Amino acid sequence: MNKYLILITFVATGVAFFANAQLFEAITSVTLEVYPESPDPGAEVRAKLTTFSFDLDKSNIRWFLGMRLLSEGEGKKEIVFNAGPVGSVDKLSASITTPEGGKIEKNIEVRSSQIDLLVESKSFIPPWYRGSALISPQSDVKVTAIPNFISGGILLNPSSLNFSWSLEGEKVPETSGIGKQSFSFKAARGAGAIQTVSVKAESRDGLIVKTAETSFETHNPEILFYERKPLEGTIFVETISAKIIPSGSNLEIEAVPLFMNISTFRDLNFQWNFNNKIVEADADQPSVFTIKSNSGEKGEAIIKLMISNLRNVLEEVRASFIVYAE
Numbered sequence: 001m002n003k004y005l006i007l008i009t010f011v012a013t014g015v016a017f018f019a020n021a022q023l024f025e026a027i028t029s030v031t032l033e034v035y036p037e038s039p040d041p042g043a044e045v046r047a048k049l050t051t052f053s054f055d056l057d058k059s060n061i062r063w064f065l066g067m068r069l070l071s072e073g074e075g076k077k078e079i080v081f082n083a084g085p086v087g088s089v090d091k092l093s094a095s096i097t098t099p100e101g102g103k104i105e106k107n108i109e110v111r112s113s114q115i116d117l118l119v120e121s122k123s124f125i126p127p128w129y130r131g132s133a134l135i136s137p138q139s140d141v142k143v144t145a146i147p148n149f150i151s152g153g154i155l156l157n158p159s160s161l162n163f164s165w166s167l168e169g170e171k172v173p174e175t176s177g178i179g180k181q182s183f184s185f186k187a188a189r190g191a192g193a194i195q196t197v198s199v200k201a202e203s204r205d206g207l208i209v210k211t212a213e214t215s216f217e218t219h220n221p222e223i224l225f226y227e228r229k230p231l232e233g234t235i236f237v238e239t240i241s242a243k244i245i246p247s248g249s250n251l252e253i254e255a256v257p258l259f260m261n262i263s264t265f266r267d268l269n270f271q272w273n274f275n276n277k278i279v280e281a282d283a284d285q286p287s288v289f290t291i292k293s294n295s296g297e298k299g300e301a302i303i304k305l306m307i308s309n310l311r312n313v314l315e316e317v318r319a320s321f322i323v324y325a326e
Helices: 003-029
Strands: 031-035 044-050 060-065 068-074 078-082 089-097 103-111 114-121 140-148 162-167 182-186 194-202 209-217 222-229 242-245 250-258 268-274 277-279 288-292 299-309 312-325
Touching: 031 089, 031 103, 044 089, 044 103, 068 078, 114 194, 114 209, 140 194, 140 209, 162 182, 222 312, 242 250, 250 299, 250 312, 288 299
Parallel strands: 242 312
Antiparallel strands: 031 044, 044 078, 060 068, 060 089, 089 103, 114 140, 140 182, 162 194, 194 209, 222 250, 250 288, 268 277, 268 299, 299 312
């Protein structure tokens, strides 16, 4: 073969190899990122292209979600779209034509998933109380992750997922692992403290990864006062802060503590106070206090109550109400 032909062929091959190498470098240097990586169903998702190999602002970019064209234009390096229903897998594609005429395509899968966090406090509430127990200082708290991960049309069992728990940004390895969807701990000591718990859940194949976070505030325990009537029992539909009674009548009050760290009333000490005089609580019904008004007697009385936890000397709650006899 003619040596000039060999040289031309070699040069041409070298040029082609160099061009292909440049294209390969451009392709590998382009990054396609989405946020959030595992969005909630229907949530807004942001996608962005970045590279230092060529000018994206002068490139023509076409965005596809599956086969559907979302957007097209020069310098269109960012896009916003909505995730599909839970368990859906959306293929997001970016078709790039560089200023030099090169063709590059980047793809990423967007999997929608969901985690709900259920926060429970073990602080005391009576059986008839319709609300949930508030978190009081040093109460036992349990956070449970309820993941909604669907793969291949099948809802994944939480026992197959890997959970990683964090409290106040600090990982808690001893409560993390496969199937550990609940995290228990003691709340902060002071009222008004705000704590944050987060969890990261991941499927065994690593295709579904989701984080969730919740914050809550600690509240002081409370005392609610209710009237008791001989034939009707305790009237729980209305609390008492002040009460007017006819002169010569009696008033029976029941005190109900809320959100204290107890499991039974036997752990409590009730200390009643009538017009700044301590009154011994009834041994059988320490939460009940009876006010007796003499006939013709008028005026007001302040009833105070302090409830303390016999198992925790630092936990006590105080409240008061006023009675007017007329």
